[in-house]
Amino acid sequence: MTAREHLKIRAVRAEQGGAGVFAFFLQGSDITRIADISRIRREEQELRGFQRGVIREHVKQITAFLDSGPVLFPNAIILAMAPEIEFASARGRTPGSICEVGDAGTLTIPIYPEGRRAAWIVDGQQRSLALAEARDRSIAVPVIGFVSADLAIQREQFILVNKAKPLPTRLINELLPEVTVLLPRDLAARQLPSALCEALNTDPSSPFYGLIRRESDRKDKVGIVTDSALIETMRMSLKTPAGALGQFKHNGRGNDTEAMYEALLLYWSAVRDTFPDAWGKPPIESRLMHSAGIRAMGALMDPIMLRTDGVSDRVAAVRTTLKRLAPYCAWTGGSWKGLGIDWNDIQSTSQHISKLSDHLMHLERDLARGAA
Template identity: 65%
Template sequence: MKSAAEQIVVRALQTKQADGIDVYAFFLYGADLCRIADISRVSREGGDLKGFQRREIRSHVKSIVDFLDSGPVLFPNAIILALSPEIEFKFARGSRPDGMIDVADSGTLTIPVRPEGERVAWIVDGQQRSLALFQTSNTKLPVPVVAFVSDSLETHREQFILVNKARPLPTRLINELLPEVSARLPRDLAVRRLPSELCNILNKNRTSPFHGLIRRESDSPDSAAVVTDTALIEAIRGNLKAPMGALAQYRNGSEGSDTEAMYRALTLYWSAVKDAFPDAWGKHPIESRLMHSAGIRAMGALMDPIMLRADSAASPEEEVRESLRRLAPHCRWTGGAWDQLQWRWNEVQSTGQSISKLTDYLVRLDRELSRRGA
C-alpha cells in the first residue's frame, strides 16, 4: 500500500466522452500541480519528434506570478491534464435528488506523486500558468483542473492543438472591455486599462476633438469613425510613462489617477493638432496620414516634449498652438513628400520602423524650430 506522502487524493466528478474515455473535474492547490504533472517539451531525438509543449515564456510566467502575488485573486482558469490509467477513482455513495441532470458521478480521485519525468500526468494546456502557480507565494490557491485519461502521446498532441488553435480574443475587443472591469488584473492588462478608459472619454465627450472619430470593436461595420482605437491607446500609453510622459504627472500611485486632468491635457493638445492641420483632420487614413495609425502614434509621441515645454510657459495653450503652427508647413499628411525622410505622403506605413522614423523626425524638427523660435 502506498503511503499518503506518495499520493494526492481529491474529490472529483467523473464523466465519459469520445469512446468511453474517462474525464475528471477537480480542484488542486496550485503548488501541487507540478508535483503530479510533467511538461512534455517538444524536441527531436534521432529525427523523431518528442513531446508537444513550447518552451517556457519567462516574461509571461513572471507577469502571472506578479498577478498571483498581488493579493486575493480570482483565478478560475482551468488547467487541462492528461492522466495515466494508473490513477484510481472511487465512486461516492449517496442518493440522487429528483430531477438531477445525471451527466457525472462524484467520488475521490487518487493520483500518485512521482519524481519529475516519471509522473502520471502531463500538462496539455496551461503550462505557463502551472509554472507560475509553482513559483507564487500564494500556495493555497485552489485551481480548477479538467483531466482526461490517456497515455497516448498522439492523443495529448491532438488535444494540445485543438485547445490552442482557437483564435485569441482580438486586442481591440480586450481594450474596449478593460475599462468595464474593476477586478485586479495582471500587469500586462492593467497598464492598458487607463489608456482605454481615456480613449472612451475622448470618443464620447462632445468637447473632444476625437468625438465620434474613434473606431472601437463594438462599432457597426458602417461606422464613420476613422481613427483606430489601438493607435490612440498606444499613443496614450507612451504619454503615461514617467518621467517624460505628458500625462505621467497626473498619476498618483496608490491614490489613483486624475483622469479629468489627463483628459484636459489630451484635449488641449489634440485640439491644437486639429486646428493646425484642418485639411487633414477627420479624413479617412487613405486620404490623410494624420488619421492613420502611424500619424496618431507619431503625433502622440510629439505631445510629450511639446507639453513639457508648455508647462513652463506663461500660456500653456498658446505655447502648444505656436509649436504646432511652426511645425505645420513641414508636414505632408495629405500630399507632397516629407523632407529628409524621402517618402511621399502616402508612403507612411503602420510598421514599427516607419512610426519610429516619423516620430524621430517630428521630435527633432520641433526641437530645432523651438530653439529658433520661428
C-alpha cells in the same frame, strides 16, 4: 515496503471519443505533485515532449496576481492522465430529472517522483508553476483531465488548445478600464490609456468626440481613428517622467488623471485646429487620422507640451508651434520632403511610424531654434 501515496479527490467522469474525461478541483500546490511538464526536446534526433520552456516573467506576473489578495482564478488546467488512475462511482440515490451527462465519484491518482508522474500538463504550465509559488497554496483550481498515455494524443490536444485565436487587442483594451483587480504589468500599462481614450471618445468637448473606433461599436457606427493607435501613443507618454502625461504619474501616490486629460484636450484640439482640412476624414483621405499619423503626432506631443510648460499662455504657445510646422506636413496631398514618401504611401508599419515621428520631431526642433 512503503505504501504508495495517493491523492483522492471528488470528480465527475464523462466519455469523449472513447476516452475518460474528468472534471475536478485541486489545491494549486497539488498540481505539480501529480503532474509533470513534458518539455519539448530531441533525444537522438527523436522529438520528445511538447511544452515550451518556462516564461519566468509570465509566471512572476501570475504569482503577483495570486498574491494580491483573495482572487477569482477559474482558469482550468488541462491534464493528460495515465490509465493507472482509478475512479469509483459514488453510491446512493440519483436525484429525479437529473441531467445524466457525467458520473460523480472519487478519483484516485498515484503520486510518483518528478519525471515519472501519472499525469502531464497539457495546458496551463505557467499557471501551475505560479500556483506552486503562490503564498496561498490552497487556492482551489479547476482541472480537466483526460486519460491517455499516448504522447501523440497529448501533443494533438496541446496544439488544439493553444491554436485558438487570441482575444483581439482592441477588445482587451476596451475592457481594461472596467477591471479593478491587480493586472499583469503589460495589461496594467494599457488600463489608464484605455480609460483616457474612452473619455476622449465620449466627451463632447473632445476633438476626438465620436471619432474613435472601439470594439463595442455598432456595425452602423464607423469610427475613423483606431483606439489602439491612441492608446499606444498615451502608453509611451506615460512610460517616462519626461512625457507629457508621465509627468502627472505619481507612483504610490495615485495619478493626476485630470491633468493628463487636460493636456490631451489642449494638444489634440490644437492639432485639429491647425489641420482643419485633414481632421475628421477617413485615413484614405487624410494620413493625419491614420494610425501612423496619430502615432507620429502623439510622439510630438511630449516635446511640444514640455517645452511650453510654464508659459503664461500655453494654449497659444502650442498652437504657434504647430502652425509653424504645418507648411511642412503632407497629410492629404503632396509628399513628405526629407522622407521622399508620398502622402498616401505612409503605412501603419513600425518603420514608417518611426521615420515619420523622427522627421516631425527633428523638424519641429529645428524650426523652434530658428524662431528663437
